[in-house]
Amino acid sequence: xxxxxxxxxxxxxxxxxxxxxxxxxxxxxxxxxxTDELAADxxxxxxxxxxHVDLRMVNRHTTNLTITAQHMDPIVKGRGMGHILPDxxxxxxxxxxxLNHAEHQLxxxxxDATMQRAREVGLATIVCADTDTQCRAxxxxxxxxxxxxxxxxxxxxxxxxxxxISRTTTxxxxxxxxxxxIQAAGVTNGADISRVLNQGADGSGGTSGxxxxxxxxxxxxxxxxxxxxxxxxx
Amino acid sequence: xxxxxxxxxxxxxxxxxxxxxxxxxxxxxxxxxxTDELAADxxxxxxxxxxHVDLRMVNRHTTNLTITAQHMDPIVKGRGMGHILPDxxxxxxxxxxxLNHAEHQLxxxxxDATMQRAREVGLATIVCADTDTQCRAxxxxxxxxxxxxxxxxxxxxxxxxxxxISRTTTxxxxxxxxxxxIQAAGVTNGADISRVLNQGADGSGGTSGxxxxxxxxxxxxxxxxxxxxxxxxx
Amino acid sequence: xxxxxxxxxxxxxxxxxxxxxxxxxxxxxxxxxxTDELAADxxxxxxxxxxHVDLRMVNRHTTNLTITAQHMDPIVKGRGMGHILPDxxxxxxxxxxxLNHAEHQLxxxxxDATMQRAREVGLATIVCADTDTQCRAxxxxxxxxxxxxxxxxxxxxxxxxxxxISRTTTxxxxxxxxxxxIQAAGVTNGADISRVLNQGADGSGGTSGxxxxxxxxxxxxxxxxxxxxxxxxx
Amino acid sequence: xxxxxxxxxxxxxxxxxxxxxxxxxxxxxxxxxxTDELAADxxxxxxxxxxHVDLRMVNRHTTNLTITAQHMDPIVKGRGMGHILPDxxxxxxxxxxxLNHAEHQLxxxxxDATMQRAREVGLATIVCADTDTQCRAxxxxxxxxxxxxxxxxxxxxxxxxxxxISRTTTxxxxxxxxxxxIQAAGVTNGADISRVLNQGADGSGGTSGxxxxxxxxxxxxxxxxxxxxxxxxx
Numbered sequence: 001x002x003x004x005x006x007x008x009x010x011x012x013x014x015x016x017x018x019x020x021x022x023x024x025x026x027x028x029x030x031x032x033x034x035t036d037e038l039a040a041d042x043x044x045x046x047x048x049x050x051x052h053v054d055l056r057m058v059n060r061h062t063t064n065l066t067i068t069a070q071h072m073d074p075i076v077k078g079r080g081m082g083h084i085l086p087d088x089x090x091x092x093x094x095x096x097x098x099l100n101h102a103e104h105q106l107x108x109x110x111x112d113a114t115m116q117r118a119r120e121v122g123l124a125t126i127v128c129a130d131t132d133t134q135c136r137a138x139x140x141x142x143x144x145x146x147x148x149x150x151x152x153x154x155x156x157x158x159x160x161x162x163x164x165i166s167r168t169t170t171x172x173x174x175x176x177x178x179x180x181x182i183q184a185a186g187v188t189n190g191a192d193i194s195r196v197l198n199q200g201a202d203g204s205g206g207t208s209g210x211x212x213x214x215x216x217x218x219x220x221x222x223x224x225x226x227x228x229x230x231x232x233x234x
Numbered sequence: 235x236x237x238x239x240x241x242x243x244x245x246x247x248x249x250x251x252x253x254x255x256x257x258x259x260x261x262x263x264x265x266x267x268x269t270d271e272l273a274a275d276x277x278x279x280x281x282x283x284x285x286h287v288d289l290r291m292v293n294r295h296t297t298n299l300t301i302t303a304q305h306m307d308p309i310v311k312g313r314g315m316g317h318i319l320p321d322x323x324x325x326x327x328x329x330x331x332x333l334n335h336a337e338h339q340l341x342x343x344x345x346d347a348t349m350q351r352a353r354e355v356g357l358a359t360i361v362c363a364d365t366d367t368q369c370r371a372x373x374x375x376x377x378x379x380x381x382x383x384x385x386x387x388x389x390x391x392x393x394x395x396x397x398x399i400s401r402t403t404t405x406x407x408x409x410x411x412x413x414x415x416i417q418a419a420g421v422t423n424g425a426d427i428s429r430v431l432n433q434g435a436d437g438s439g440g441t442s443g444x445x446x447x448x449x450x451x452x453x454x455x456x457x458x459x460x461x462x463x464x465x466x467x468x
Numbered sequence: 469x470x471x472x473x474x475x476x477x478x479x480x481x482x483x484x485x486x487x488x489x490x491x492x493x494x495x496x497x498x499x500x501x502x503t504d505e506l507a508a509d510x511x512x513x514x515x516x517x518x519x520h521v522d523l524r525m526v527n528r529h530t531t532n533l534t535i536t537a538q539h540m541d542p543i544v545k546g547r548g549m550g551h552i553l554p555d556x557x558x559x560x561x562x563x564x565x566x567l568n569h570a571e572h573q574l575x576x577x578x579x580d581a582t583m584q585r586a587r588e589v590g591l592a593t594i595v596c597a598d599t600d601t602q603c604r605a606x607x608x609x610x611x612x613x614x615x616x617x618x619x620x621x622x623x624x625x626x627x628x629x630x631x632x633i634s635r636t637t638t639x640x641x642x643x644x645x646x647x648x649x650i651q652a653a654g655v656t657n658g659a660d661i662s663r664v665l666n667q668g669a670d671g672s673g674g675t676s677g678x679x680x681x682x683x684x685x686x687x688x689x690x691x692x693x694x695x696x697x698x699x700x701x702x
Numbered sequence: 703x704x705x706x707x708x709x710x711x712x713x714x715x716x717x718x719x720x721x722x723x724x725x726x727x728x729x730x731x732x733x734x735x736x737t738d739e740l741a742a743d744x745x746x747x748x749x750x751x752x753x754h755v756d757l758r759m760v761n762r763h764t765t766n767l768t769i770t771a772q773h774m775d776p777i778v779k780g781r782g783m784g785h786i787l788p789d790x791x792x793x794x795x796x797x798x799x800x801l802n803h804a805e806h807q808l809x810x811x812x813x814d815a816t817m818q819r820a821r822e823v824g825l826a827t828i829v830c831a832d833t834d835t836q837c838r839a840x841x842x843x844x845x846x847x848x849x850x851x852x853x854x855x856x857x858x859x860x861x862x863x864x865x866x867i868s869r870t871t872t873x874x875x876x877x878x879x880x881x882x883x884i885q886a887a888g889v890t891n892g893a894d895i896s897r898v899l900n901q902g903a904d905g906s907g908g909t910s911g912x913x914x915x916x917x918x919x920x921x922x923x924x925x926x927x928x929x930x931x932x933x934x935x936x
Contacts, residue, residue, distance in 0.1 A: 021314035025290075025325035051319050052286035053303075053326045056259075069287075071316030079389060080255035081441075082305030082338030085285050091259035092287045100810065104316030107807035109853070112835050133814050137839040151811070155313060207315075334576065341573035343619070346601050367580050371605040385577070489782035493758075493793035519787050520754035521771075521794045524727075537755075539784030547857060548723035549909075550773030550806030553753055559727035560755045572784030623781060675783075 009124035012202035059093030074113035149185035159186035190226030243358035246436035293327030308347035383419035393420035424460030480670035527561030542581035617653035627654035658694030714904035761795030776815035851887035861888035892928030
């Protein structure tokens with residue numbers, strides 16, 4: 001078992017719940033405690049992201065979630081007014097950080113430095129990529145996880161009609177099979193999740209497919225069920 | 235009394251304690267509770283900034299500080315992965331936000347939009363400016379407060395040797411006397427604070443002048459004393 | 469007559485032809501020589517912008533245009549790989565530079581430094597602004613000219629239905645009447661130009677309203693006629 | 703022979719003369735014509751970069767240089783005020799473009815899109831990388847050439863004391879042996895160039911090592927001699 005595998009923040013198949021900036025603090029806490037309850041019921045690991053200001057609160061009120069920051073900066077203690085200090089995320093209970101999301105893109109040098117900082121403070125890295133070319137380049141950087149998603153699909157509620165999921169998952173796994181691959185673009189229910197897991201992904205879930213659904217418990221239960229079923233089969 | 239004056243987040247003369255990214259969460263809390271205690275003792279208002287991840291914690295453990303974010307983005311609930319949602323800052327207890335710091339500069343259009351969002355969610359704005367030209371331009375945008383500081387002086391522990399403080403304070407006040415002006419570049423003790431208050435500033439304090447001092451209680455007591463004395467004289 | 473007025477790059481009322489990135493080099497030259505011919509015929513000053521790579525070529529083949537760069541960086545000779553050196557723009561024949569366009573926004577500090585560099589090398593500054601607040605702030609920085617345009621209208625072929633033109637022109641002129649104000653958002657013909665000149669603007673013209681018109685000579689003649697007629701009336 | 707090899711903008715070993723923003727137009731032309739003369743004398747290929755505004759001029763006055771832009775944007779004809787249109791670079795005579803320089807870093811998605819645009823318009827890509835990790839990631843993107851340089855060494859006149867050159871060259875070649883590797887950080891004379899070519903690099907040269915040398919003809923002759931000698935040996 002490799003170092004990386006042992007240090008895994010989550011075990012596949014897992015769920016990602018990524019409310020981005022869709023929810024205020026109270027709603028984030030509501031979604032987090034609900035997800036936490038279901039995570040225990042279904043015995044499924046969960047990446048749960050939140051606004052930086054809410055990370056400590058979510059951590060205090062849950063026990064089964066891998067608390068994840070939505071971004072951080074490659075700074076050390078010192079200057080950096082208005083930037084996100086990695087060390088404080090750890091103190092707040094974060095175990096992972098998403099980097100290079102399509103809505104917050106980083107230069108390659110900054111991404112490199114930020115991944116280095118993540119390793120120094122002990123945060124798992126979840127790095128986003130869009131095209132095959134980007135997936136390949138990022139995979140060589142050995143993040144713990146990757147979110148492969150066609151930028152054009154984000155927030156549409158529609159999944160890629162072609163072979164994006166299996167193709168990009170294979171690209172990543174061929175470079176480093178230890179990288180956990182998340183495919184979540186356009187995913188809105190359990191059937192979608194079953195599909196991407198069957199196509200090789202290690203994790204799935206989403207943002208608008210969950211938070212925009214009026215029945216959070218319903219959609220999450222459907223998603224957890226799909227993952228638990230997939231786990232059983234394995 | 236104008237709307238703006240009534241809504242003031244702080245009453246001058248006041249202290250600003252801005253640890254930027256110098257401190258982890260535990261040290262931030264230590265500095266915050268100490269500042270809170272002295273704020274009560276001296277009956278002086280305080281702008282206290284913190285990393286986003288620490289804002290709620292600082293708010294929970296203090297009662298006399300104006301909790302202030304070090305940056306936010308001009309987003310509304312929805313997309314914005316990795317960006318700072320203003321609404322959540324308010325839910326966490328923030329009352330003000332610093333914008334356009336030299337270490338996190340904004341385009342004019344983004345600054346304009348972010349100040350608009352601050353007004354919508356009820357956060358006081360503290361906008362940074364460097365040169366006379368920038369001080370003048372920002373003052374026309376009617377922030378609640380401004381930090382005027384020569385970028386080249388930041389973190390040096392040395393104050394501007396010329397008339398920067400009185401000159402830029404006058405520029406701002408001539409445009410809008412309701413804007414509270416903070417002058418803090420190079421300030422390291424109570425004597426420095428007395429000086430800038432005498433030159434017309436409404437508030438002072440700093441970052442490295444405080445956090446890099448091995449005796450936080452000593453330096454803060456010295457600074458609070460200077461402000462309280464200035465208040466008495468007024 | 470102020471220094472600024474004497475150094476004016478153009479005399480109002482004037483035309484701005486701003487092909488942005490719509491045209492390759494050959495088409496840019498074609499548009500430039502046509503505009504140059506009409507500028508002489510109508511005796512009307514023209515701001516003509518071009519891709520940096522085409523500035524020298526346009527300058528060599530025309531005599532009546534104020535050659536204008538679409539952006540530059542606040543650098544001096546030295547490092548700055550991939551950035552635009554102001555000194556070289558001057559050597560290529562540029563007389564003015566557009567800054568802070570909605571498609572290339574600058575931080576306030578960068579805009580300030582770049583305007584300073586423009587003054588040092590002798591380029592007139594044409595600074596873009598969107599909202600009333602931005603127009604006011606930019607006007608205090610004393611650019612030679614301003615392009616006031618509601619960002620949402622750019623490229624739509626539709627003009628602001630309200631009082632944007634007269635309102636923002638007044639805001640600028642009240643701060644500094646020497647600033648020449650360009651209003652061009654949504655302008656597509658001579659009638660539009662007459663309208664904005666009558667509402668107080670000093671110059672007008674545009675991008676898509678010209679380059680997307682299949683009859684360049686026709687639309688430019690119409691626009692020049694409007695300006696010449698306005699000039700006559702004055 | 704692969705497509706890529708056939709389309710090579712230069713044949714190794716070659717020189718790169720990259721004046722960045724160190725020179726105005728007249729000096730750039732002087733350096734270009736001198737380099738052009740020596741390139742013919744020594745029969746050595748040369749990558750010659752220039753400010754965008756000077757590219758067409760340099761192309762008109764030289765015959766042996768691979769004219770190279772210092773940056774471009776991933777735009778197509780249309781909007782993009784102040785950005786560099788790839789198509790116009792080609793019309794001006796450019797054959798290659800440098801991307802992602804330490805002084806003008808790009809997000810991975812932007813780099814990917816810009817490399818795609820380069821292929822569409824027929825420009826060779828020269829992509830910069832710093833650390834081993836960045837070299838590896840960029841190499842998977844199949845640029846025509848790479849500049850591997852430790853950012854901390856740029857402009858110092860000192861070369862990396864360790865095995866950076868051979869190590870990063872090997873990293874790149876192991877991924878794609880068709881990528882031509884440029885190693886030029888801290889290179890100031892012919893002996894430096896011989897050294898890096900012997901360590902596996904395909905090209906070398908530099909910026910400050912050339913332009914800051916008071917004797918351009920002397921330093922260039924020394925560098926060309928080193929390359930020609932290396933060529934002979936091969």
